[in-house]
Amino acid sequence: MIKENLQSIRATLPQGVTLVAVSKFHPAEAVQEAYDAGQRIFGESRENEFKAKAATLPQDIEWHFIGHLQTNKVKYIAPLVSLIQSIDSERLLDEVERQAVRFSKEREARFGDACIDVLLQLHVAREETKSGFSPDEIMQLLDSVNIKERWPHVRLRGVMGMASFVDDKDLWRKEFRTIKACQRALLDGPLKAQGITEEQFDILSFGMSDDYKVAIEEGSNMVRIGTSIFGHREY
Numbered sequence: 001m002i003k004e005n006l007q008s009i010r011a012t013l014p015q016g017v018t019l020v021a022v023s024k025f026h027p028a029e030a031v032q033e034a035y036d037a038g039q040r041i042f043g044e045s046r047e048n049e050f051k052a053k054a055a056t057l058p059q060d061i062e063w064h065f066i067g068h069l070q071t072n073k074v075k076y077i078a079p080l081v082s083l084i085q086s087i088d089s090e091r092l093l094d095e096v097e098r099q100a101v102r103f104s105k106e107r108e109a110r111f112g113d114a115c116i117d118v119l120l121q122l123h124v125a126r127e128e129t130k131s132g133f134s135p136d137e138i139m140q141l142l143d144s145v146n147i148k149e150r151w152p153h154v155r156l157r158g159v160m161g162m163a164s165f166v167d168d169k170d171l172w173r174k175e176f177r178t179i180k181a182c183q184r185a186l187l188d189g190p191l192k193a194q195g196i197t198e199e200q201f202d203i204l205s206f207g208m209s210d211d212y213k214v215a216i217e218e219g220s221n222m223v224r225i226g227t228s229i230f231g232h233r234e235y
């Protein structure tokens, strides 16, 4: 089924939209099955599960970390992660910088580059439980720091967000527009002022199993899909 699910989702994705297969809570065998069907980018949300899978599965998998990341856990994923999508605090950025330096040899060997790519997670949904910066918070933060001096081994690549967990297309649309508008405002403001270009900060990661079609209509270029590929998760 995984192969068929992947094929039918891929058939709906326009050119330029990257598919992240969210494999959290699914066993390594399921990841391998998706890999055998050609999928190379996978998303995980817990550092221990991430580490265990990355250790045993093929080396050319691109692992994205998409869950809430505690600062004391960054060290476990730093050698192996291709993109941390869930940066939600200034402290976490500081820690990613520290661990990128600490694991620079490992990262050079694996990626040819020590820097860690990250997305800034934005909180736009109704649920208070979701993490992420508000658009105002991230604007203030990036306005107040020298990005390249403070985090020379971190590359800001774009923004990530989640819509509210309610079945309301209009609300999803509104929230996705807020994410995109925030990317635009950062590009026109603090990023431009600090020499970070649109080509460098180009990832718009929003859209999951239920809402990814709306997300793409609203400009997403990276969707993170779990359930529709792997089935329901057993927590």
Ligand SMILES: *Cc1c(COP(=O)(O)O)cnc(C)c1O
Binding pocket: 022, 024, 045, 066, 067, 162, 208, 209, 210, 224, 225, 226, 227, 228
């Ligand atoms: C679990 C998760 C997904 C995938 O959700 P599905 O509804 O299973 O597609 C996407 N993004 C994040 C951040 C997640 O935690």
